Amino acid sequence: MVLSQSLLVAAAFTLFLAYPAKAVGGSSELQNILKNTHKSPAYNYPTDFTRGIVPIPVHSHNDYWRDVPFYTALSNGCISVEADVWLYDGTLYVGHDESSLTEERTFESLYINPILDVVERQNPKSRFLTAPTNNGVFDTSTDQTLYLFVDSKTSGPETFEAVIAALEPLREKGYLTTLKNNKTLTEGPVTVIGTGNTPYDMVGPVGDRDYFYDGPLATLSEAENAGITSLISPIASTSFSSAVGELSLGDSQAVLSDEQLDTLRSQISFAKEKGILARYWDTPAYPIRARNLLWMTLLDEGVGLLNADDLAAAAEYF
Secondary structure, three states, X not given: OHHHHHHHHHHHHHHHHHOHHHHOOOOHHHHHHHHHOOOOHXXXXXXXXXXXXXXXXXXXXXXXHOOOOOHHHHHOOEEEEEEEEEEEOOEEEEOOOHHHOOOOOEHHHHHHHHHHHHHHHHOOOOOOOOOOOOOOOOOXXXXXXXXXXXXXXXXXXXXXXXXXXXXXXXXXXXOEOEEEOOXXXXXXXXXXXXEEOOOHHHOOOOOOEOOEEOEEXXXXXXXXXXXXXXXXXXXXXXXXXHHOOOOOOOOOOOOOOHHHHHHHHHHHHHHHHOOOEEEEEOOOOOOHXXXXXXXXXXXXXXXXXXXXXXXXXXXXXX
């Protein structure tokens, strides 16, 4: 047995000496080109910051928990991110609760400035342009908007007023999705959606604006929400466990009861009829089999955004 292994090793070494180029993946000349041309202007282009990243219908839930907020979600292709904001002395701080807030982690530093930087990279000035561009953050799909959910944690009116003001750098560049005269929607690279304590009255009745409202998916069909359209709420959300219920994972491939599936279909269908995307938060992350089966069910039923805490798993799923 030992002699056989020795012969195999010797044979492999002999093959490496005879065909060294194949062992390293190509001729030495080609390897030299690959090694030395990466800094050449001929091998770079202005909008290559997100080249190769394919957008996926995934929402980066509590995005500020990532090691690098926004950029991690972007690198995985997420088309939606969420920031919880707290207003203190005129500044919006980002965090899950008050104990997690720091002076450095602000809405401006973690979201506004990074998003602005990426969108500007995707819309460079060039003599080759025949008209101004309005590209989104993804080089592979320039018309895909980035949904920026802003969850107001402190007093709604004051906090959302500060959010509106904080959007000015994106607004000034014309990068926000806008509504004019309560009827003309112009989609931009970034679509801002207020959630949490965001007051409906600061969004719904406003005819000219560049921010939207997270609709109540579970009660969207009720009379009190009859006025909510896609011009107000491009996306409607609800807690999965509250609206649909807990999962029961048995031996079958089904994770929802017939009653739960009917509830899910009814909510998603009604939102679709109004041109609104559906999103469920508080979806179970474990066990993984249950999570994946639920993801498959949600996608099959036409959910607009998958809510994900594990972005790498979500990216691999697609």
